[in-house]
Amino acid sequence: MSKVAWIGLGIMGYPMAGHIRAKGEHDLVVYNRTSAKAEQWVAEHGGTTTATPAEAAKGAEFVFCCVGNDDDLRHVTLGKNGAFENLGSGAIFIDNTTASANVARELAAAAKDRGAGFLDAPVSGGQAGAENGALTVMVGGEPAAFEKAQPVMDCYARQVRLLGPAGSGQLTKMVNQLCIAGLVQGLSEGIHFAEKSGLDIPAVMDTISKGAAQSWQMENRWETMMQGHFEFGFAVDWMRKDLAICLDEARRNGANLPVAALVDQFYSEVQRMGGPRWDTSSLIARLNNAEKKS
Secondary structure (H helix, E strand, O other), X not given: OOEEEEEXXXXXXXXXXXXXXXXXXXXXXXXXXXXXXXXHHHHHHOOEEOOOHHHHHOXXXXXXXXXXXXXXXXXXXXXXXXXXXXXXXXXXXXXOOOOOHHHHHHHHHHHHHOOOEEEEOOEEOHHHHHHHOOEEEEEEOOHHHHHHHHHHHXXXXXXXXXXXXXXXXXXXXXXHHHHHHHHHHHXXXXXXXXXXXXXXXXXXXXXXXXXXXXXXXXXXXXXXXXHOOOOOOOEHHHHHHHHHHHHXXXXXXXXXXXXXXXXXXXXXXXXXXXXXXXXXXXHHHHXXXXXXXX
């Protein structure tokens, strides 16, 4: 049994921390900006709450974090009463936030100065993956820290892989989001085209999903996209945040991302349609809306 701290109990963090408590039987202390959420978590899972990230990190062997963005991450780590105030020598900070590679490298250096380890470990699999303990975890950091922390990460994951030094996990998550953005737009256009052509869409999807067009998005979202249901976790606002990170990194590394830039514009249209909290498959709503206007 290890002492584990968890910072951030949002849609993803809440069930992820629960899996660590249930499967690892670790001594777990949790912090959340809204204390009522932390108290609710403890009522369900046990463990204890703290008033600050610094208190949560005190004496912890592993400190996990899952917050919103770079600014949130800096606040709970390097800010006043941040976790790094009490990050002990030999402890490992595991960040599951989807953030920039730059902040990952910054925090890895800050942790090293304290004699601690740091892993940037963004996840893929959405709310369902978090609830089912079946996330894919993309990790950047030192091999020794990874080997020590992997058994704890395994509690909420179906795959955990070290992909390189600090920042590599975040860069891999960017690749993941770029691929998804193009897939969802292609699927939206395919369904829209099939409908306009008068095809039997369930038959079409059943057929092409057995061939080269198959994807997770097709298997899990085509039907709800047809029904106009977009309440499946990963919101348009979050995707735009992730695509902004991708496009910013591309400006530095010279990558050419014309499709990602275009899809980001499409998502901005979905936001203006009233869909900032719709899930990412709502790109099809933009096509249908354009048709109504015409």
